[in-house]
Amino acid sequence: MANVDSAVSSSPGERDLEQLAQDLLNLTRTMVQELRRDKSAAVNVSLDCTLDRDLGFDSLALTEMIQRVEQHFKVHLPQQIIHTLETPRDFLREIVRAGSALVASAPESHIQRLSLGEADPAPDQVRTLQEVLAWHLRVHPERPHIYLYNDDDQLETITYADLHRGAQQVAAGLLRNNLEPGQAVALMLPTGRDYFDSFFGILLARGIPVPIYPPARPSQLESHLRRHANILNNAQVTMLLTVSEAKIVGQLLKAQVPELKGVYTLDDIRQEDPSAYSAAITGEQARELDIAFLQYTSGSTGSPKGVILSHANLLANIRAMGKVMQVDATDVFVSWLPLYHDMGLIASWLASLYFAIPLVSMSPLLFLTRPQRWLWAIHTHRGTLSASPNFGYELCLRTLEKQNPFEGLDLSSWRAAFNGAEPVSPSTITRFTEAFACYGFRPEAMAPVYGLAESSVGLALPPLGRAPLIDRVQRQPLMNNGQAQPAHAEDSEALQFVAAGQPLPNHQVRIVDEAGRELPERTEGRLEFCGPSATSGYYRNAEATAKLFSDKWLDSGDRAYMAEGDIFITGRSKDIIIRAGRNLYPHELEEKIGNIDGIRKGCVAVFASKDKHSETETLVVLAETREDDETVRAQLRESITELCIELMETPPDDIVLAPPYAVPKTSSGKIRRAASRENYEKGEIIKPQRAVWLQLLRVSFAGIMPLLRGKLRQSADLIYAVYCWLLLVIIAPPVWLILALLPSPRLARRLVSLASRMLLKLSGTAVELSGLDKLSKGMWGSSNTEQRNCILVANHASYLDGLVLLAYLPLEYSFVGKVELRRNFFARIFLSRLETKFVERFDLQKGVADARDLAKDAVSGRSLLFFPEGTFTRIPGLREFHMGAFVAACDAGAAVIPVTLRGTRSKLRETSGFPRRGGVGLIVGDVIMPEGKDWNAALRLSDRARAEIQKRCGEPDLAT
Known part of the structure; x- marks a missing residue:
């Protein structure tokens, strides 16, 4: 869809320009799709995408693009433009200059204003949440944004225009009550229309939203007030928006928070006519680095802390998650997650807002009382995306076991069931997948994820379509x-x-x-x-x-x-229990104890507590139960002890069978082990007195042993690293000197190969070799005396890659390296003696010329070794391939041999300078012959070689 300035779009020439730009974008998308490994992924291309960084064009791809543009638009572009082309808009400008007949009238101002992009998701250029909402308001104001299930099961539809109108009314009320830019406003509201309006109303008024959760139970009111008073004081909150039923809580908080000037309901604050404040509530002055909201950590450990999340943080996170999951406007997100939690607020609502996908929202209480409503909402609305902590999937399983209210349920539309925010149980995901398979749920839809508030919400997602x-x-x-x-x-x-x-x-x-x-x-x-x-x-x-x-x-x-x-x-980190120098993992034991009949599932805390007498750590199990009979309670203790011995090879020092709600939890339902330990040590949990001196004697050195073992490991690692560098200092200088004096490159290669093998062997680096026989002289079916040329391509992971290749590849070849290496005297002498070929990376015209020269070398019979990724980083994964090696192979008709390196990145990562013990691997793949000489043949060759390396390198594909 085109969005063009109204003063420009009325011109007939501009309409022609729009069509020209659209044709160019289509041509660019086709090119990008060919370059990418994942052919099914949507390609987001706009006129202002950078050709290299955003679209992955190297010099050869840019040359191919120029040829296609000339052929498609029947124009001739000047050769020197290869230095100035940075975006598709630059291409558009050159096309217009080269072919005036294409456009009736297209001055530079029209080209500059032209904006073509996707119709539904917010464009990459938006910088703030306010701009996201404003963009949807301009493009499709009446498009449904939220389908909201109210407590009476009535479905309310909220459009983008509705959300904007409600937010303006709230913003006007806040400004009337003297909210100043940058001041914090707390939201203590349940899921509902008021929450959506309030959050964006605060943003439009240039305030900072601070989501907090309402009191869960009257019995916990005191701890709730104490915790929230700390949050509001830290955030210097000036206003609190809540429901009328919670105003008394707000007034109690007001007495403890000096900055809190007012506690309001939405009826108190909302202005039906915001026109008096319209100039102040546009949100247009917001910047990407402004605080979008404060996310207070749920408090699973320690005191709550306010995570600063800027607009840039949120939009970067949403875009990255959307890219991995290939989100588009055809998706539907179904959520019961509370909006005061980052998974519900960001991953569910704000991500849906950005990508213009409908959000089906229901109250967490509706889900907790009737879990089946979540799955039926996915069925009814053909939901494709949804998320829950692990316990949500467990609740659905229990509902299925008790009454099976799922007859006729169809979950086949559900393509990503995110499971995160708390430890993911292998048992839960296996049982849920199996139990709901008959309802159309696919194993690859289950997506365990990892994230935290400090990374906005998401940090890791599994590849799309992969089973757990x-x-x-x-x-x-x-x-x-x-x-x-x-x-x-x-x-x-x-x-x-x-x-x-x-x-x-x-x-x-x-x-x-x-x-x-x-x-x-x-x-x-x-x-x-x-x-x-x-x-x-x-x-x-x-x-x-x-x-x-x-x-x-x-x-x-x-x-x-x-x-x-x-x-x-x-x-x-703080929950790991150390006993006798061993790390014990509480979540596994908690899950097993929760399965004991009589123990409340999900209400078990396992933690270490410092014994006052021995100063050592004791193992404590706190479990909720409704059982009062002492015989039954004794049996429960015996079962818990047996489980501890079975899983941890040690009995617990104390078992506390407590009444319901004794185990503290976070707002998202996670066990608060630190708070459990604090209550235990204060004596606030009634516990049986037990003699534990035998267990204490066994673990009296628990705090010393892991420290000693860790120090020994660190010392050993440091000694090994120093030893490796000493080896290099001893071996490298004389080898370099002899290399510089040797008259023959063949002798130089043999010397370097021997030195490399010696260095690897003396450093204790085991090298696993596979497929070297494929590099024999007869590998192409020729006579044993004939040596044909080939192109070797290897993944690039570490500084050690060249060392391993020089040590063990029997073939005579020349490295292809970046021209910057010639600027270093020692590197230039070393690499030149090995007949390295240097290529230009940044001068595009020179880079194309270098690629042609390499093709001539390959034709003349010289074998070449490329690192087609171009460089390496510390991040594990196979990067995009540059096309130089494969274009040269096609031009020369040379065979391509994929070479895979394993373990080198782990042994010596970029920038670390700290080699670690461990082995490496070198695997030579099968010969791949080119099937033509054109660009498409080079692409096919690249794809086949990449697939061979990807299959064996043991790292993820970063190009998908």
Whole structure:
């Protein structure tokens, strides 16, 4: 759909210009689709996308695009424009200049104003949530945005115009009550029309929304007030919007929060005629770096902290999640999640707003009392996307077991069932998938995810259409040394962890030890992350912000390991229990205890408590039960003890059987283990007195052993790294000197190969080789004495890649490297003696010429080795391939041989300078012959080579 300035669109020439621009965008989309691995993914192309960064054009692709434009529009473009083309708009400008007959009248001002893009989702150019709503209001104001189920099951439809009108009325009321820009306004409202209007009303009035949750039970009113008073004081909230039933709570809060000037209902605040304030409620002055809202962490550990989320953070997160899940306007999101929680607010509502997909919203209370309504809403509205914490799927399973109110249910439209916000149970996802398969639910729809408020909401999503991965690891190595070693199928004691997906595009994740050094794959440590969705810190809390950051990295507070690009969460850092030097994971034991008859499922907390007498940690199990009979309670304790011994090889030091609601939970239903421990140590939970001196004696050194073991591991790692660098210092200088003096490149290559093998061997690096026999002289069916040319292409993961290739590839070949390497004296001498070919990356015209020269070298019989990714980063994954190697292979008719490297990134990551112990692998694939000499033949060759490498490299595909 075209959006053109009204003063311009009236011109006949401009209408021609629109059609010309649309044809150009269609041509560009086709080109981008050919370059991308995932041919089914939607291609979002606008006139202002950058050709290299946004669309992935390298110099050869740009050359091909110029040829297609000339052929399609029948124009001749000057050769020098290859230096100036940065966007499709630049192409449009050159087409108009080269072919005046194409457009009746197209001055530069018309070209500059022209805006063509997709009709439904907000364009990439919007910078704030206010701009997102304004864009929809201009394009399709009467399009349904929200279908809201009220408590009486009546369905209310809210359009974009309705939302804007209601938000303006709230904004006018806030301004009338003297809200100033940048002041915080708390929202203590249930899911409903008032919440939607209030949130955007605060934004339009240039305030900062602060979502908080209403009191759940009268018995918890005191703790609720204490917690919310801390939040409101920290945020310096000036107004509180709530329902009439909660005004008394608001007044009590007002007495504890000096900045809080008023407590209002929407009837108090809403202005039916906002015209008097219309100039102040446009939201047009909002900037992308302004605070969009404050998300107070749910408090599963420690005191609540206000996560600062800017408009830029939110939109980056929403766009990244939408890209992975290929969201478009045909989707329908069904949600019961509370809007005061980030998963309900951002992932459900604001993402639906951005992508212009209908949101079917219902109250969390409606779901909790009748879980089947969630699934029936997906059936009725043909929902494609929905989300829930793990317990939501468990509630549906219990409902199915009790009464099965699902006859006629059809879940076949559900393509992504997100499961996150709390630990994902392997048992739950397996049982839910199996139980609802007969209702059309597909295994690949279940999508375990990982996120946190500090990353807006999402940090990792699984690849679209992949069934959940459940990793079974050996219990003892993980508990003792943090090694997530795969377990055999018959291992009944194996721990199970669900893959939470791979980092979002443009986001990074790493696993580090206590010293902050990055750990290799399948080693457990602290999960750190960075990316455009990451918060700038905690609101008015410099101390907590300082603890959050380590340079550019943010500490998630979670422990995890990575395997083949996937993240596996093992628990919260502060919740891990250390006994006798072993790490114990409470969530597994909590789930098993919750399955005991008589124990309330989901109401069990397992934590470590410091014993006052021995100063060691004791293992405590707090479990809710309604049983009063002492015989039954004794049996429950015995069952819990047996489970502890079975899973952890140690009995609990204390078992507390408490009445219902004794286990503290967060607003999203997660167990608050830290709060449970605090209540226990204060004696606020009635517990039986037990002698625990035997258990205390056994774990008296529990705090010393893990510290000692960790220090020993760190020392060993440091010694190994220093040893490797010493090897390099000893071996490299004499090799470089001899290399510079050797008269023959063949002798130079042999010397470097021997030195590389020596370095790998002395460093204890085991090298697994496979397929080297495919590089024999007779591999093309020629005589043993004939050597034909080929193009080798390898994935690029580390500084070690060249070392491994030089050490073990038997074929004589020349590296193809970036021209910047010639600027370093030592690198230039070394690489030149190995007959390296240098190519230009940034001068597009020179880069095309270099590619043609390489093709001539290949024709002359010289074998070449390319890293088609062009560079490498610390992020695991196979990047987009540049086309130079494959165009050269097609031009020369040369065979392409894919070479896969494994383990080098984990052994020495970019910028780390800290080599780690571990082996590497080198796998030579089958010969691939080109099937033509044109661009499409080069694309097919690239796709086949990439598929071979992707299959063996053990890392995710970052190009999809």
